[in-house]
Amino acid sequence: MFLAVVSWSVFGLVNADVPESSRVVNVANRKATSRRISSHHYNLGSRSCAASACHGSIKADETNDDLIRRDEYLIWQKSDPHETSFRALSSKLGLEMFHRLGVTDVSGRALPDKEDEYLAQYNNCLNCHATKIGSRERSYVMEGVSCESCHGSASEWRVTHYQESFSELSDHEKSSTGYRNLQDHDLVAQRCVSCHIGSDQANVNHDLIAAGHPALRFELTAYLDQYPKHWKHRGESHKTDGAEAWFTGQTVSATAALQQLLRRANTDSEHHAVWPELSEFNCYACHHQLSGDSWRMTTTFGSSSLKGNEWYVFGLYTIALQRKQTGDERAAMFCQKMDSLNEILGRGWSSDQQSLEASVREALGALERWLKSIDKSEFTAEFLIAAWSEAVSEDHGVLLESWDRATQAYLALYALNEESNDGDGAKILDNLESMRELLSFPNEGSRQLNSPRDFHGELKSNSPEDNSNSTNREKIRSLMNSILKALNSKHEG
Amino acid sequence: MPDTRAIKKISERFDVESTRYSNAIKATRKKLTRAAVVLTILLVAIIYAIEDEAAFQSKPVSAHHSGFARKCELCHESSFQLPKQILGVESARFEHACTECHEQHLSDHHVNARLKADCSTCHKEHSGNNSLVEVDDNYCVTCHLGLSESLASLESPKSVSFHNSIEAIESHPEIRIKQQLRPDEKNSLLESGENANIDPNGHFVDRTSLRFNHKVHMHSDGILVPPSHPKYSTSDNGRIQLSCKTCHISKSDHTGFEPISFEQSCVQCHELSFSQYLEESQKSLSEPIPHTTPELIRGLLRERLTNYYENNESNLSGTRPSRLPTKPQSRQGSTNRDKWMSEKLQAIEAQIFTSDQSSIESSASSSCQLCHKVSIERSESQGNPPLWSIEPPKIPEKWLQHARFDHARHQLMDCTDCHYTDDINDGRISAVDSTTSKHILLPSIKTCQECHKSKRHKKPAFRGRCVDCHNYHHALPERKDDTRLLELIQN
Numbered sequence: 001m002f003l004a005v006v007s008w009s010v011f012g013l014v015n016a017d018v019p020e021s022s023r024v025v026n027v028a029n030r031k032a033t034s035r036r037i038s039s040h041h042y043n044l045g046s047r048s049c050a051a052s053a054c055h056g057s058i059k060a061d062e063t064n065d066d067l068i069r070r071d072e073y074l075i076w077q078k079s080d081p082h083e084t085s086f087r088a089l090s091s092k093l094g095l096e097m098f099h100r101l102g103v104t105d106v107s108g109r110a111l112p113d114k115e116d117e118y119l120a121q122y123n124n125c126l127n128c129h130a131t132k133i134g135s136r137e138r139s140y141v142m143e144g145v146s147c148e149s150c151h152g153s154a155s156e157w158r159v160t161h162y163q164e165s166f167s168e169l170s171d172h173e174k175s176s177t178g179y180r181n182l183q184d185h186d187l188v189a190q191r192c193v194s195c196h197i198g199s200d201q202a203n204v205n206h207d208l209i210a211a212g213h214p215a216l217r218f219e220l221t222a223y224l225d226q227y228p229k230h231w232k233h234r235g236e237s238h239k240t241d242g243a244e245a246w247f248t249g250q251t252v253s254a255t256a257a258l259q260q261l262l263r264r265a266n267t268d269s270e271h272h273a274v275w276p277e278l279s280e281f282n283c284y285a286c287h288h289q290l291s292g293d294s295w296r297m298t299t300t301f302g303s304s305s306l307k308g309n310e311w312y313v314f315g316l317y318t319i320a321l322q323r324k325q326t327g328d329e330r331a332a333m334f335c336q337k338m339d340s341l342n343e344i345l346g347r348g349w350s351s352d353q354q355s356l357e358a359s360v361r362e363a364l365g366a367l368e369r370w371l372k373s374i375d376k377s378e379f380t381a382e383f384l385i386a387a388w389s390e391a392v393s394e395d396h397g398v399l400l401e402s403w404d405r406a407t408q409a410y411l412a413l414y415a416l417n418e419e420s421n422d423g424d425g426a427k428i429l430d431n432l433e434s435m436r437e438l439l440s441f442p443n444e445g446s447r448q449l450n451s452p453r454d455f456h457g458e459l460k461s462n463s464p465e466d467n468s469n470s471t472n473r474e475k476i477r478s479l480m481n482s483i484l485k486a487l488n489s490k491h492e493g
Numbered sequence: 494m495p496d497t498r499a500i501k502k503i504s505e506r507f508d509v510e511s512t513r514y515s516n517a518i519k520a521t522r523k524k525l526t527r528a529a530v531v532l533t534i535l536l537v538a539i540i541y542a543i544e545d546e547a548a549f550q551s552k553p554v555s556a557h558h559s560g561f562a563r564k565c566e567l568c569h570e571s572s573f574q575l576p577k578q579i580l581g582v583e584s585a586r587f588e589h590a591c592t593e594c595h596e597q598h599l600s601d602h603h604v605n606a607r608l609k610a611d612c613s614t615c616h617k618e619h620s621g622n623n624s625l626v627e628v629d630d631n632y633c634v635t636c637h638l639g640l641s642e643s644l645a646s647l648e649s650p651k652s653v654s655f656h657n658s659i660e661a662i663e664s665h666p667e668i669r670i671k672q673q674l675r676p677d678e679k680n681s682l683l684e685s686g687e688n689a690n691i692d693p694n695g696h697f698v699d700r701t702s703l704r705f706n707h708k709v710h711m712h713s714d715g716i717l718v719p720p721s722h723p724k725y726s727t728s729d730n731g732r733i734q735l736s737c738k739t740c741h742i743s744k745s746d747h748t749g750f751e752p753i754s755f756e757q758s759c760v761q762c763h764e765l766s767f768s769q770y771l772e773e774s775q776k777s778l779s780e781p782i783p784h785t786t787p788e789l790i791r792g793l794l795r796e797r798l799t800n801y802y803e804n805n806e807s808n809l810s811g812t813r814p815s816r817l818p819t820k821p822q823s824r825q826g827s828t829n830r831d832k833w834m835s836e837k838l839q840a841i842e843a844q845i846f847t848s849d850q851s852s853i854e855s856s857a858s859s860s861c862q863l864c865h866k867v868s869i870e871r872s873e874s875q876g877n878p879p880l881w882s883i884e885p886p887k888i889p890e891k892w893l894q895h896a897r898f899d900h901a902r903h904q905l906m907d908c909t910d911c912h913y914t915d916d917i918n919d920g921r922i923s924a925v926d927s928t929t930s931k932h933i934l935l936p937s938i939k940t941c942q943e944c945h946k947s948k949r950h951k952k953p954a955f956r957g958r959c960v961d962c963h964n965y966h967h968a969l970p971e972r973k974d975d976t977r978l979l980e981l982i983q984n
Binding site: 215217219222223224226238295407410411414432437440441453 | 541814815816817819821822947
């Protein structure tokens with residue numbers, strides 16, 4: 001007891017006399033601001049979740065449906081790619097990236113006159129790639145995206161969340177402790193896109209991509225499907241496929257993407273952004289092969305060339321087009337605003353930033369209004385499949401105008417198929433696999449090339465009945481047709 | 494009445510007394526004669542007693558037969574054999590006796606060699622301690638001076654261009670493989686046809702399917718070696734100078750050179766590695782492979798891939814494969830192991846056998862195709878990827894089929910003094926400058942004739958007898974089984 005008192009007071013005295021600036025503080029955090037550490041919630045770090053009686057057991061519980069697995073920490077550590085995200089900053093690619101950004105020398109040491117810039121850059125990385133542990137006054141970074149990055153800072157609910165009284169709290173009460181309810185696809189998607197698409201503090205722009213960062217192409221169902229699951233499947237809210245998951249993913253992604261675009265086009269005096277931000281355009285507008293039968297030639301040559309980055313918005317746009325036909329006014333407005341936005345983006349860098357910003361604002365507003373007005377339960381699998389089928393009914397070529405569109409269609413169909421493996425389902429999966437082959441980036445030895453080299457070939461006609469298979473794009477089209485047909489018959493019958 | 498005037502009394506005609514006294518000379522002569530006869534008989538008896546029939550030899554038998562010197566009956570089978578032989582009696586030939594131990598035969602040289610001869614025609618015994626094998630040139634020249642006459646009687650001459658007047662080494666024709674063929678000879682069957690092809694100019698070129706460039710390896714600036722090379726530490730800035738001896742290692746009994754061994758000479762630079770083609774996680778697969786047949790390489794790769802798969806199965810199949818086409822496909826489950834293995838096998842083998850990229854670690858490329866002729870089966874068999882195959886190089890051990898060459902006796906010479914080839918355009922190219930393995934790097938007979946002269950040559954020179962290079966009995970090995978010989982020794 002005496003020793004405890006003595007050591008405690010000594011500890012307090014030692015730190016009380018030491019000036020703030022030289023306390024144990026990670027240098028990278030000196031100027032860090034992080035929204036993950038709010039004024040009273042802070043992260044405890046994954047180690048505090050990892051007791052073997054809690055989430056760090058070697059042996060999982062697989063028998064009781066209403067209990068947790070108990071080996072969540074180990075799954076995260078062994079298989080989850082998020083675990084490696086902090087180490088990635090000092091990996092070979094990470095060091096090369098800093099060097100290419102011009103802030104460090106080859107070995108990773110900051111250049112003499114670039115130290116501030118380096119810190120800023122590094123903090124930008126940390127916002128997504130790490131979990132800041134500890135309170136604001138004394139925080140440090142040592143692990144990648146860990147438990148609290150997604151489940152919310154645990155300082156207030158760590159000792160209460162396993163008690164019965166906690167489960168009786170309302171959602172609002174739970175979230176006020178900092179706990180994030182991940183049973184809701186919406187909340188899950190929002191947390192994912194805050195890094196995987198961006199936010200006001202997380203910005204992966206073309207500079208970073210040019211330095212070596214992988215391009216951001218998030219799609220909720222695809223990512224969730226691949227994610228090593230440290231939870232037990234408990235009903236609808238845990239589904240990673242299906243209409244609800246897909247649609248939620250699309251809505252949240254589109255919103256986040258437009259918000260990020262708005263930030264990048266901002267002309268306001270305080271946060272004025274420099275335009276053009278190249279990652280808001282279609283990658284393959286510039287990064288393309290020079291060979292003859294390129295798909296770009298048919299869509300971009302001579303006409304409004306640089307399309308905007310359609311990856312995040314196209315899926316929702318297609319659905320909205322369908323809703324327009326059934327009389328949904330807000331959907332129609334959204335489509336119209338997107339059209340004019342695309343038209344402005346299509347002008348390339350010569351677009352005027354003011355008008356671009358205005359257009360983005362309008363599109364974002366239209367999207368938000370539409371989403372507020374809809375009832376998600378109307379967007380069933382049948383409806384969505386019908387929507388995709390309608391999209392190609394008049395013009396087969398529209399889904400194949402760019403690789404992004406074709407891949408979004410592929411991912412949508414994959415999700416809507418829900419991986420059923422019976423009879424027809426197996427055939428659909430086969431077709432999806434073949435489609436994937438044609439859309440994929442080639443893997444040559446140890447290098448993964450960054451372009452869809454097999455997505456080429458002329459579409460001879462745009463009529464739905466045409467089933468020729470001579471070029472790759474035509475093969476993709478016929479695969480898509482057969483998948484849609486099969487899905488339609490599955491849901492009708 | 495007889496004339497009594499001249500009749501002297503017998504006693505007055507000669508001195509009767511003289512018979513009383515003997516003639517010293519005559520007496521001595523008589524004694525000597527008798528003594529000589531006796532002595533002779535005695536001597537012969539003594540020598541015969543000591544040496545048996547060897548006493549009657551003109552000169553000792555040759556060194557190799559000295560063990561049987563006392564056993565004349567081994568060779569001289571019938572009595573009066575020699576006179577009979579001179580008279581041409583067939584049964585008096587010496588062949589039968591020789592073939593008791595020796596397997597050689599007259600027809601060893603050429604199936605139609607017709608000589609009224611037997612072994613002793615060329616191999617003269619009782620000539621002192623010489624070697625019977627060193628037959629004088631004259632015996633060869635008897636046929637080879639006018640060969641076309643004796644060959645004219647053959648049914649189908651094999652279009653051999655034997656010179657018709659070989660008298661001595663000075664008139665020896667050019668070595669077959671260095672000759673330029675006449676147009677009518679181009680399609681003839683040649684004894685060296687296994688090792689050489691004929692190029693459009695009528696010259697012989699090496700037929701081996703192995704590619705090798707001497708010039709690159711023997712460059713005067715040296716060649717770059719990787720740090721793993723045993724001589725790297727003493728090298729000059731990473732370069733070492735190769736010499737002929739580096740790869741052409743002579744046999745321990747100095748009868749020639751060991752066949753070139755990849756493991757001894759080549760692997761230090763041409764390490765059969767392919768690690769630069771693998772992803773980081775697969776480096777464990779990439780140890781260098783041995784220099785062996787494609788079937789064994791495939792087996793080895795299968796083993797490594799299986800080990801890798803089993804050790805990394807969780808990585809390969811732990812996280813689900815992504816359906817995003819931007820990510821690499823990695824399939825899970827053992828049902829797909831065979832497919833994964835088959836794909837990987839195909840990819841890795843393609844790199845091993847045919848890649849032409851240099852490896853990062855060594856300065857020399859290391860695919861099979863660099864040196865060998867590589868081909869692949871047309872189709873799969875039993876679900877395996879098509880098997881690669883390599884044409885056997887067929888490097889001949891011996892180029893000169895009818896001559897012997899002793900490298901040990903020529904070791905004071907420089908390799909390139911003899912190992913050169915003559916090109917129409919470029920003149921003499923020595924082995925060090927040869928850029929292709931098509932060159933047959935053998936010397937012309939003129940190089941030999943520079944030092945080897947016949948006995949007619951006035952100035953001192955090296956011997957150039959027929960037997961120095963050639964062997965009449967070239968079709969057979971030299972020793973029969975030793976049973977008879979052992980019997981003879983033991984009795």
